[in-house]
Amino acid sequence: MIEIKGISKKYDDIEALSDVSFEMPEGQVFGLVGTNGAGKSTLLRSICGVCKPDAGEIFIDGEPVYENPSAKSKVFFISDDQFYFPGGTPEEMAGYYATMYPATFNKERFDKLMDALSLDRKRKIHTFSKGMKKQLSILLGIASGCKYILCDETFDGLDPVVRQAIKRLFIHDMDNYGITPIIASHNLRELEDICEYVALLHKGGVILSKDLGDMKLEIFKVQVVFKDQASLDAVRANCKVIAEEHRGSLITLTIRGLRTEVEAVITSQLPIFYEVLPLTLEEIFISETEVLGYDFAEITK
């Protein structure tokens, strides 16, 4: 398990992370979602020991990570733009990481995966396309045998087929090798397919960190048609309405709370029509950040 305890990080006057604390359980795909500049990359770089937080500490399986080779050997960081040695080939990079992760790197698996994705092991990496470089970085991470694979915008630039293949690979390795992929991304639909646990970051802080299933049980979208305004007011008064949208007589409410309790309140107002719909991760993210004032509706006005 990765424990993040009260970490803060500043770049000059910019506060990238502010007193962030949560835990990343192992054996699950962990999604790290956030607005632009929320501090996702800084958090990942801190987890793998690249950055030293100004305050707080990060523990990997109980060990502090910064300047601790033992803890760092459990983490592989796939950055959004991975570095490869100039003129290097995938085979040379594999050799390099094999030296750095001597106990866990699996060269045979790397070769096998390279062949499976039809990537030439002896070709110069600088001749690879952006997507191929991305694939290579993921394969190196998988082959490293590290317990925690930190992926920063990893699915960007991958074609849909490869994306699915990588997702399957992650699931396979979770089951067979016990890896824990930690994926930071803006593409919430991608994450929704694969993530079981999600942390929402906004302006350097964590809005929430929960199991995605639990999260979806606590927030709903209700489409409803009431007879009168008083019914709507009653719902507003008795439920935690996060967002509200009117289209003619059809009202769409985003409500936080248990589904049974919410339905009880709405039915008590005898609506003409109502339907409870689950929220997508993207909708949850948007509604949560809107609550915090991250709303660009004004931009079109």
Add this chain to the structure above:
Amino acid sequence: MTSQKSQNKLTLLKLMREDLKHRRWMLVLSSFVQLFFGPIAVLFGFSEIEQQYYYSMDDPNGVYKAMLSAVARVTKSYLPLIMIVIAIVGALIVGIGGYRHLFNRKMTDMVNSLPVTRGKQFDSIYFNNWLIWLVPQVLSLILCMVIMLVKAAPYGFSSMILTSMLFVLIGAALCFACMMHLVILAVVLSGSIFNALLNVVFIGFDLIVIYFTIDLMCTACFDTYVQLPLFASDICWISAPSSGAYFGGLIARGFFLQSGEEIAEVFGSVTAFYLALAATIIVAIVNLVIAYSIYVKRKSEDSETGISNKIYGLCIRCVNSVLGGLFIAELINELLYMRNGSLKIWQMFFAAVASAVVFGVIDMIHGRSFKGFFSHWKQMVAVVLAMEAILVSFLYDITGYDKRIISESSIDTAMVEVYLYGMGSDGSNYIKDPEREGMLIDKEIVYGFNREDYYIEIPVHLAYKLITARRVLWKNYERYIFDPVTRSTEEYVENGNRYYYEDVNIVADRKVGFDFVRSYNICDKDVLEELINVPGFMEQAFPFRSGELGYPQRIWVTDRMGNRRDIEIPPELMEEVFDTSVQDFKDNYSYDYIGMVDRDFVYCLECEYYIENRYADEEDAYWINTMQLYLSEDDVRTIELLDELGFEDYKYTG
């Protein structure tokens, strides 16, 4: 425990192996350059000597001498020189190349995310740097040694060659270490390669530039400042706190010279060499320790920035901005050479502009943006103001450097520098010709020349008298008389009271604190008389000693119109004229005689003669000097002789 240690060693070696894989080109380049140029230097050295050998084939002693000369030239000159250059350039390349990841954020992230401590990462690169240079160096020196042994061993130089090779290796290693440590320090302080190169220059040269700028300003602004001669060891000391690296080569010379006498000639003394050597080594170690400390604590995000350490960046901007301003102020002084007070205004104006420009440009380079010029404008203003304050303190002698006196009781011993006294032609003894405004004429009548003894000891009470004697100050080319006793000044009056002065360089060794070293233009006749009458002074100060002046070659005469003509005169008569003038001088020397400008000349002669050069080898045993003989009425015998010889037409007075 042992297992853990061996595991660590294994990891370091593996890291080194991986690092070396990506720096193979450096190893190849280093091998090529060293294995090519080392033997070439040796063969080149011997090819020159073989020509001498050819000419002295019949003389076994000549062959031996030629071979000795060849071995000495190769081991003390050609080979060390080429190896020092390779070491310094090599250190620059491996220092920057090894830690290049600090300039690339992606690479830094990758390196720092690996399960290796930063300290170990640093070590692996550092040791590889040594390997890349040292292995080819040793191979090259072995090859050089074999070539030299083949050529010179039959003449019995084997042990000399072996020893020399060892010293070449030690000297070159010292250069390499000094330079590499400095480069690594510059690299860890920088976020880009350009800034790293700039920092190599700044860290390496700033202190020595500060020294020379202060020296320049003191020379330009203070009347009493004396520029002391610099030995190699002095330069090492001046630069030691930061830039010992660049003078590692200078220090390494001590190893190549080997003999104590040669070392003393370059470094002042053998002790000075060892002290400078120790300082250089300490500086190299300190540079490495600082670089290591910064490296392990360096933030990943500092990569691809201009400068990674803000405090360092500020220091560099401020120091160089001040230096730039002062340098331009002095340049304006040299270029404009104004005769009025507006020079100071222009100096201050251009210095402010230069200072701001230097500050802004460095800021631009550090910030890697043209917009960075005014990014720290408040600091810029503060630094320019500070620079102006320093400049003003020099221009107006606010520190009271020129007027400072010390108490007699604080002086332990005192000396007067003979070489510069009176006879000096170092350019400091010029006065303004009242007839031609702005033109300067040489006041002195006799040029001095090299002597063994540069200083003569004088009594403490006389030293105090010299320090407190009335003297001419002519700061900013406006002469006035300074009286240290009353601390008052009065204008120099051309008509009426005329003040003649002699330039006296005094070194007062104080009981506590630094030596008090000043150059005074003393116009107190009584004090000068007392100085002249110090036992042995005249013999030391003036070049009239038997056997020292000799071999006059020809005499010119300058007439009243300023025309210069050769005098046709047989050598024996020339010597007679010369000897007679020397005798006249010895009979007449006094303050009045020295202050000859006060009197009318009868003859103005210039005598070209050879003097013995005690420090040269046989080929350059003599060198030519010119002595001016401005004969006044007191030089009765010389004038009589010249009259007898029929030179009356050439009389200065007509």
